Amino acid sequence: MAVACVLALAFVLLLPRAGAHGDGPGRDGGGSGRGSAAADEHCTAPEQQTLAPSGADGPTISAIKARRGEKRKLVVGVDQNSYRWGYRNPNNARAELEGFDIDLVHRIAQDILGDPDAVQFKAIPTNQRVPAIQEGRVDMVVRTMTITCSRLDEVAFSAPYFRTGQQVLAPRSSAITGYDASLAHQKVCSAAGSTANSRLTEDRGTGRLPASTDISLTVPNQLDCLVRLQLGEADAVVTDGALAASQAAQDPTVTLKGAPFTTEYYGVAMKKDADDLVRRVNQILVQYRASGWQASYDTWLSATLGTDAAASRPPAPTYRRTS
Template sequence: MNKWKKIVGVGIASILLTVGALGCSTASKETSSSGDNKAETTGGTLKAIKDRGKLIAGVKYDTNLFGLKDPADNQVKGFDVDIAKAIAKDILGDENKIDLKEVTSKTRIPMLKNGDIDIIVATMTITEERKKEVDFSNVYFKAGQSLLVKKDSPITGIQDLDGKTVIVVKGSTSATNIKKKAPKAKVTEYENYAEAFTALKAGKGDALSTDNAILLGMQKQDPNFKLVGGLFTDEPYGIAVRKGDKEMLDEVNKVIKNLQDSGEYDKIYEKWFGEKPQK
């Protein structure tokens, strides 16, 4: 009897081991196939870009002058878009070998970390907090935070915000800066710049605060608004890559330097902002 129990026990154990091995194999295949649509592969971002023949760049769709979807032709256009295209051209030899994916200030880092995009080129200020999650390129645009108000507004600067409602975008550095500079102001956050500007136009806030270059784009869309207060922060923009991705970071920095050295950067800047960048 004990002999038969032993034989049956060995047989069951053998079956369980076989099923377990098959399960592991299936799980491994499922994990592999689920990552096929991601931007990141085990070979690194640069290799993934070359293998697929396309750069996947996260850009804004609602930020005039930097990344704005034109309803006339459904194309996304702006300074950041042109910089991203220059990176695609350097890697793949053709600026059109690019897939522009919409990001917001709130979604851009998660999308990069999840492998949905290869890089972030989206008016992203370099901060110590963000450096914990991504690696930044050298500065490719210098901006500073300012205020956008209606033309007849009595607000002239940060000192006039006590008791006022200031509109900002979620995930940006603007809210933190306003709370530091004007602690008696009320801060209201919106999902993106389009919603924020619509709220300002609807009178849901007294001022909208973000980087001056972004506000300039809004002002060009609607001349009933004006920029006030000068610059009360320093907002250096960087292009973000996944943490520890030195090969991709070196590639991006190389492109930025080449654009600046060749004078092409100045041409792109002047195309969008109507003047050459201050040196």
């Protein structure tokens, strides 16, 4: 465990704070389906609350295209520490961002600006995703961000581009068996503002989670929980299973415990009034699901989630939002 801890800490510390495409500052995280936060109790199918696809330009897209020179880029909030999703490969000479989310960003930039590399990446911590959009620091966030009803009050989402669910990550030697009574008297880490954190709070309040479970440990970035686990400061982590699988691939001394206990969908997040951009991204996703999604999955995620992508594919999109 000590060796794994040192390796993970070294990996995190070696990652640059700013990208080759731009620097950025670092509220929320990745639920719907079987598991929903208390704030979502009157909401159903948030992943369907989006606008129908369109390839037409509007004021938001026109403003992006009007940028000149080095500023003529799509500004996107991403992660730079999530292995195989959005991370800087230390073995790459240029340490460029790579991963499943990054592939999607390049596809969006290609469609809107005609250049897949016309992107300014901004590293956004888990708990800063919504503020970054609302304050106009980014045009969108593509960062394993779950579509939820509470977030729909603050930002707009595209149709889903990935399906996952919350799971427990713990040391292989741990007696923890999953999201169950085995978490009694255990310290569980989650990212501040994440759906995992909301679910932990709700379930301990309703009794689904043992009252003795310590859920006080929260961190700004989800990956910080893995380091806390390696340092022995946490007994388990609750996060999206897709992310947890990648973390288990980084550190073979930890593993997923039990099955997913929610169903969640990742979407591209944008400003609430950016209707033309939402429609355009949905149009791009129609094309991407048909050509591009599977190749990206095979490249980045098949090694951690399995070669059969059926469980990760989002459902056929439904567009229930009209304005």
